[in-house]
Amino acid sequence: VPAPGTYIVTEQVQSGWMLTTPNPQTVTVLPGQQVNLSFGNKQKDKGEARICVTKFNDLNGNGKQDPGELGLPNWIFTVQPGNLTGITNPKGEICFTVPAPGTYIVTEQVQSGWMLTTPNPQTVTVLPGQTVNLSFGNRQIGK
Structure with a gap:
């Protein structure tokens, strides 16, 4: 990210998939810090x-x-x-x-x-x- 601060990260879910984790996620980044976020997905049941x-x-x-x-x-x-x-x-x-x-x-x-x-x-x-x-x-x- 360009500068330290608080960011909201949103995943754009693809068709046929659903989220298994919160979306969006909020993260605070400090100077020099690297932060990893995880977004979980699973394929929707086709039925x-x-x-x-x-x-x-x-x-x-x-x-x-x-x-x-x-x-x-x-x-x-x-x-x-x-x-x-x-x-x-x-x-x-x-x-x-x-x-x-x-x-x-x-x-x-x-x-x-x-x-x-x-x-x-x-x-x-x-x-x-x-x-x-x-x-x-x-x-x-x-x-």
Whole structure:
């Protein structure tokens, strides 16, 4: 510093980081003295959310899962960005954990002999701690 005296030192915190020590800090500097200050930081938790998919056999083709329309196992879904891939369980369900907040595109890999009854892909925006449920319906061709 140019001269002895009392100074207020402030850290400009970068995006994605948070302080773990007081900010600003006040320091008094005497002639010929060297003073060190420490500012602690840690990365903010990015947060997570879940995108859960239900894959169902849309028997009547109305785009909604009605009573008696069961889940379809072994269907492949991808989530972008992140290049996440998964396969539905015996109930036709799968969940993906994603960084949040964020906007994601969920895409079903359509199987031969089936046609879509709901939009594909579907875009969803998630917030930290949120679970968003999506439904994907398909109907067998010729049934």
